[in-house]
């Protein structure tokens with residue numbers, strides 16, 4: 001019959017993982033008794049180790065669901081807290097400490113908690129049993145204990161002693177049974193004493209006649225009877241003061257002590273019916289538990305079938321029977337992300353890189369022009385700038401060298417462009433664009449709802465890009481090196497530069513004009529702007545001498561308005577000069593490269609174009625293709641094969657919708673599994689019955 005209990009206890013454990021439902025469980029033995037009745041000593045005698053929290057005022061605050069697993073072929077004895085993941089604890093004093101900590105973690109204001117602590121003990125010396133240790137009843141509330149503690153303990157015990165659980169009611173021999181809190185509580189729920197086992201502890205403390213009469217008690221008759229025990233750990237057997245926290249097995253010491261006691265008193269031997277000793281208690285518990293569990297199999301199995309039907313219905317209606325596991329969810333999400341990534345790689349190639357880079361270099365060219373050519377137009381562009389002849393400023397120069405200042409200007413501007421660190425700039429522009437696109441892909445993927453995966457992908461991508469960029473920017477810098485010394489332009493390159501820069505200037509003109517417009521609105525209209533600007537112009541040309549430093553305003557204008565006015569003047573000048581330069585670039589003067597010193601816009605654009613061509617080719621080959629190759633593999637490593645089952649679960653459950661779906665699938669699978677196990681159990685039971693019949 002032993003196999004049967006083991007199996008049933010296993011099933012009980014499985015049901016515990018299915019979830020809370022009173023009907024969805026198999027019965028267990030619930031241990032109740034008042035404080036100091038010897039409850040802990042009985043449990044420890046059964047387990048063979050001291051492992052329960054002790055100490056003055058130490059109240060068990062949470063139920064302990066104790067599953068004993070008999071391992072006949074193994075030597076090792078160990079405990080496990082499945083919910084804590086501490087692994088196998090072979091040191092029972094560590095189990096004791098853990099239980100103490102778990103108890104102390106319940107806030108005193110809550111008194112007790114009905115959230116049970118799961119503890120499994122594996123040993124060749126324990127029987128297969130499922131026991132629940134409950135807080136001991138207290139008579140008087142201690143000074144430092146909450147007043148409602150007594151009541152709360154009672155309520156908690158009431159919850160557990162309901163049918164079909166077996167009640168193990170512990171009473172001490174030296175206390176009148178009429179005063180036994182455990183028996184009183186059990187009688188309330190089991191008035192006919194059909195599922196209560198009485199345990200009388202401390203038999204050694206009363207004289208044998210009285211002890212025998214307790215065991216034969218008729219006043220509180222229990223169908224399952226009383227068992228008398230002496231469970232005190234004899235001194236020196238691990239329970240003595242010297243070895244109080246010893247780790248040795250105390251079972252044989254207790255048995256010896258107990259046997260010696262009962263054998264030395266002929267009164268016990270005289271009565272054959274008497275049930276005494278821890279050994280007998282264990283046997284009785286196994287026997288009663290097995291029968292009680294077996295009797296519950298049918299109702300439990302019906303309850304499981306009902307729950308399963310519900311879960312199956314939900315699965316069908318809510319989820320269209322779509323199977324799901326954390327693993328498959330992750331794999332699908334990863335596949336779909338990789339698919340969208342592939343789509344992106346097809347849309348982002350050399351052409352896109354080129355556009356990005358050219359745009360970036362266009363901006364650099366504009367900056368250079370503004371710094372070196374357009375900055376103070378009225379000073380630099382001489383002679384005075386007749387609006388009718390937009391070219392006058394530059395055309396007066398002699399292209400063949402008379403005015404070498406233009407030559408130097410252009411050479412140094414071109415050098416500034418080629419030596420600007422194009423390698424690093426271009427690489428980082430493209431790497432940043434790739435990173436931005438990855439972020440965009442994540443935000444539009446299933447991973448959007450998963451912080452863990454988001455971070456993993458972002459990190460994978462930044463790590464690869466960082467790694468590649470380091471060498472690539474150096475190598476690219478080497479590729480463009482020749483341009484730092486000499487730049488030869490073909491006619492067609494000049495023509496292309498002229499066309500392009502015209503567009504760039506027009507775009508820049510638009511930007512400046514719209515900035516001007518916005519400023520006008522902010523400053524309060526065109527007229528206001530004009531007034532402020534003309535004031536500033538007059539100050540600049542020396543027509544007005546400011547008194548003081550002008551802080552706090554001048555000319556009737558506030559400081560803020562003046563500063564906006566200066567911006568407006570700047571933009572106006574900018575618009576003027578760009579307009580002039582567009583005309584210049586479009587003019588015949590700039591049609592060919594012979595006049596290059598006077599057409600710096602065209603020349604610098606052509607240089608930027610050359611740099612771009614080198615960079616886009618190189619970055620396409622080195623950065624893009626390597627990144628496109630490495631990222632999917634890195635994602636596999638970080639989010640695919642690389643994850644443990646727990647990590648996958650955690651990932652999938654981040655999304656509440658997926659969590660609900662997974663829960664239903666898991667519940668259904670578990671219930672199906674339990675039901676199958678139950679079926680196996682029924683067959684086992686039938687076989688054992690037949691075997692007994694044959695004997």
Ligand code: GDP
Nearest residue numbers: 035036037038039040041201202229230231232
């Ligand atoms: P609990 O509070 O109900 O868990 O009780 P304990 O198991 O801690 O026991 C209370 C006290 O009674 C302890 O000092 C034990 O040593 C003592 N005790 C337990 N069982 C026996 C026994 O069978 N005989 C004697 N003499 N003392 C016992």
